[in-house]
Amino acid sequence: MALKSTVFKADLQVSDMDRHYYQSHALTIAQHPSETDDRMMVRVLAFALNADEALAFGKGISSDDEPDLWRKELTGDVDLWIEIGQPDEQRIRRAAGRANRVIVYSYSGRSAEVWWKKTAAAVARTKNVSVVDIAPATVEALAALTQRTMQIQFMVQDGQAQVISGDTIVPVELTTLS
Template identity: 35%
Template sequence: MPYPCEYNFTKSKSMALKPTIYKLNIALADLNNQHYPTLHLTMAQHPSETSERMLVRMLAFCRHSHADTHELMRFTKGLSATDEPDIWHKGLDDALNYWIDIGEPSFDRMKKACRLSKETYLYSFNSKSAVWWKQNQEQFTKLPIKVFSFDWTDIQSLAKHVGRTMNWSITISDESFFISTNETQIEVPWVSLL
């Protein structure tokens, strides 16, 4: 008979939560870059990740998926790997070209990202974004980073249409996404903070 601690360890290990897998087929029309691919994305939603955060990852991926980058753009392990961005673009020489993070990270994390990557991007989106930005703006202006913000209510509206398989059309024009789902059409603009 196993020791109680061994039994508990085995039991808790088998109960570990697994990520939820989503399939996205996106007809993308990036009018800003004259790029019109069809993206077939597989996204793993970490058990602690909200649908809203997952969708912001998807939008950031679409925005940076230019003709010269989309073949090498990758979702990383995200919340499962604290030393990686949410999305990266590595060159054929394995150099890190883009570091793309989602949320409201610390200054130290983004300072490290700027050292490791040629270009660093950050997308903030939740209800506390304005407070986070007010507290961190001065420090972030010292970094070679581009910071963008989505309105929380826009992202919440979009999250209502999440399904395990999504066939969406997304048009990027100026500073907005125009998203057509099976049920509705939603505009999701972004604001450049830095």
């Protein structure tokens, strides 16, 4: 018998002063049985970093044809394709061909460094792909916030981001690789 996804609810308040974007999002997040809390919370962070009314969770880990998050235009064209983790070169190329812009959020510390060394040349050949690494301390702190029902505030000001949940403040450390 196949295991079912675990459903999480998050009330996400985004205050992005750099983009002048202020909005509340009621998120329903399905955590695949093979997905860790780290990865799921990185998906939530990626949503917050790119928050938009049209941004939606895709099938991601359980599909080869959909990203973890995406934003489609009214015409059905994919404007933004977001991958989480360490996708292979073929998946990145396919995403770059289908979307106007692709962002990969890597987050696994040392293994992400090894993946990046192997993948950097392929990414350099594409004009519409960005790669951002999330510091292990940020991922660990975000995973500690995981609850079935979450209240999360995300704030960005002057390029500095932080996640607030209850009394916990998590500074978001990002490194742009490409």
